[in-house]
Amino acid sequence: MDVVSLSRLQFATTTIYHFFFVPLSISLALFVAIMETMYVRTGKDSYKSLAKFWGKLFLINFSVGIVTGIMQEFQFGMNWSDYSRFVGDVFGAPLAIEALLAFFLESTFLGIWIFSWDRLSKKVHLLCIWLVFVGTTLSAFWILMANSFMQHPVGYAINNGRAEMNDFFALLTNGQLLVEFPHTFFAALLTGAAFVFGVSAWKVLRKQDAELFKDTFKIAGILGLIGFFGVAISGHAQAQYLVQTQPMKMAASEALWGKSGDPAGWNLIAAIDPAEKKNDLELKIPGALSFLSYNKFSGEVKGIDELQAEYTQKYGEANYIPPVRTTFWSFRIMIAAGVISFLLFAYGLYLYWKKKLDNAPKWFSLACVYGISMPFISNTAGWIMTEIGRQPWTVFGLIQTKDSVSPSVSAGQVLFSVISFTAVYTILGIVTVYLFTKVIKEGPYDQKPDERMAEDPFNDSFSSKEDSHVIS
Amino acid sequence: MLSLNELWFILVAVLFIGFFFLEGFDFGVGMSTQFIAKNDNDRRVLINSIGPFWDANEVWLITAGGAMFAAFPHWYATMFSGFYTALVFVLLALIVRAVGFEFRNKVDSSSWRAIWDSCIFIGSLLPPLLLGVAFTAIIRGLPIGQDMEMRASLFGDIINGYTLLGGVTITVQCLVHGLMFASLRTINPLQDRARSLAKKLLVPLGVLVIAFGVWSVYETDLFSQHGVPMTIVSILAVAAYLLSGFFMYRKKDGRAFAMTGAVIVLTVAGMFIGLFPRVMISSIDNAFSLTIHNAASNPYTLKVLSIIALSLLPFVLAYSIWSYYIFRKRIHEDHHLEY
DSSP states (O other), rough: OOOHHHHHHHHHHHHHHHHHHHHHHHHHHHHHHHHHHHHHHHHOOHHHHHHHHHHHHHHHHHHHOOOOOOHHHHHHHHHHHHHHHHHHHHHHHHHHHHHIIIIIHHHHHHHHHOOOTTTOOOHHHHHHHHHHHHHHHHHHHHHHHHHHHHSOSSSEETTTTEEOOHHHHHHHHHHHHHHHHHHHHHHHHHHHHHHHHHHHHHHHHTTSHHHHHHHHHHHHHHHHHHHHHHHHHHHHHHHHHHHOOOOOOOHHHHHHOOTTTTTEEEEEEEEEEETTEEEEEEEEETTTHHHHHHHHSSSOOOOOOHHHHHHHHHOSSSOOOOOHHHHHHHHHHHHHHHHHHHHHHHHHHHHTTOSSTTTTTTTHHHHHHHHHHHHHHHHHHHHHHEEEEETTTETTTTEEETSOOOTTTTTHHHHHHHHHHHHHHHHHHHHHHHHHHHHHHOTTTTOOOOGGGGGSSOOOOOOOOOGGBBBB | OOOOOHHHHHHHHHHHHHHHHHHOOOOOOHTTTTTTTOOOHHHHHHHHHHHHHHHHHHHHHHHHHHHHHOOOHHHHHHHHHHTTTHHHHHHHHHHHHHHHHHTTSOOHHHHHHHHHHHHHHHHHHHHHHHHHHHHHHHHOOBBBBBTSOOOOOTTTTTBHHHHHHHHHHHHHHHHHHHHHHHHOOOOHHHHHHHHHHHHTHHHHHHHHHHHHHHHHHHOOHHHHHHHHHHHHHHHHHHHHHHHHHHHHHOOOOHHHHHHHHHHHHHHHHHHHHHHTEEOOOBOOGGGOOOTTTTOOOOOOHHHHHHHHHHHHHHHHHHHHHHHHHHOOSSOOOTTTOOO
């Protein structure tokens, strides 16, 4: 493989992997914050145990998310130096702000939160975890601002062959960002909800602290539904934005080669033949593509062939068609997995309110457990559609992927790093899942001896009066 | 009046200096686990002493990278692609180190802990060593062409006697700095062992610092470019080094810690002062060197970044200091140990 393919492979692998952890970090931070808020408001120790229990899972997840995130920031420069030179003026700013505004906030207050259960007043301690949640969310906002520029560049001018920022406010209010950020945030919410939902269902099934986990089951179900509807609405808005700004991605995600006709039908499934540029078989929902694109059941959507001709005229002779099969199917997998999550949440809440959770059918509890994977599949498929569907561009209309790569890095070097990172990430993945399972099995009331005795940390000879002092 | 390019050069320098000062001590503590800990409890106490801090300390590096990307895209692009293989190792080291902290105490098995303990050790040793080598290679000059691309050989251009000396010097500085941090936050007998190892390392440290300084005079143009400030920084570094030894023997851990930190700060600051106004020196032709002007973003970007950074920094500094204030007390094995 050449440098471009290897660099793409590395970026795709490490980014997809990183994004297993990110949405779960955002939503588990929120979930832990909710648990601790309930503890502070009600004073019930069970909520404290729950906050610590979900907190443990959050911390394992967060640490892997952090370290795989450093890789993300570094590899723009390492593997994509020509890209970095071209967009640094615009693209670097959100990354720098993300670090300064979000990373410091989340890492500092998380450090405080972990170690200060006994040192801070309840309310200040609670504030810390909320600030961690704010930090993770802000981080998502700024990095998506950078990504939005790649989808729909705004607020720049091309000078000396580079994109230079000339309007920061335009970047901040990029229409792409305004649909992409809520979509990602609600997807994160759905991810954590499915996780808590599945774990809780399993605990209830096993009759381990069942009463406790019915609570989290309910909360997760509600958050999951909020997440699902948020994702669906913002996703719909995003599709409409896509038709305007990246019609080629939209056409590819529909495998729409020729004219769509008016109203345009939506391909539920299709047998795509990219070589012949046609579909051998299509199962259409009439008018649905028009609705997806324009909010009404009429209107034509441009096809791939027409757009290819348009782009050739505008950008010069080249192939502007992204991998159609991948774009098409990742879009459908994303939706299907999302709908499965929705059905689980809805049926689970129905059982909860009918007070049938204790006798929930076993297949359902197990479905909730395996259903944890659904949002991860959705998230991955969604990003594959977004990023593959933008090809051959890195920044749409401005710079292509083949021109973005580092000229001074050899294929051998990248091959070495691909193998190293894949190996380490695989081991990390296995260990993470193992630890998740272990912590979940132990449950909220399994405390190690040294954790029980630690309530008064300064209880021996060298302690002084101010040690009992609590900062509030 | 300070130009925005100069301001951002200073900010990037400050972020790297802050990184080496702060993460320096937690790298040092990470390394010290293999030297002064006699059992698992000792190791836990040491690791927990940096528990609340190491993650935020690492953010200094991430922010430095982000600031370079935003303010000097060419610097970021040239340096990160040029040091590709070295950075792969830095990243792998930081990854296994961070999860080592988080994972080591999650399974009650000594072989499990031994694995993560070695990850913590290697992960604390490699980054200061490799980043030290990289920065030393930058001040020595690297084959950067007219296209701003650096095509350096790993052995020769990047790793050679001089850059290895730079890397080892910074690593030992971090170790001594970490030992002083450990002696600040632990109690006897661990505290004693930290202090006495730091004392033993004083002579090697002094030899390294002076050798590095002297070799830099011959190997780089830093002193010929900036004779007066470089001489002042060197004298201050030697003074800080001598004071750190003095305070160690007087058992003034806090002051000794400040001085070992000052040695790191002055070493890294010296590199940046010597570079100025260049950011990457080309060994092919001086005209190909990257400077704060030809590597920079446009003035508008710098202005926006300045407004945002200068309004956020006070808050970041305030809550960072608060976090150190909360955890100012010594810890020992009877306490709640998270890691």
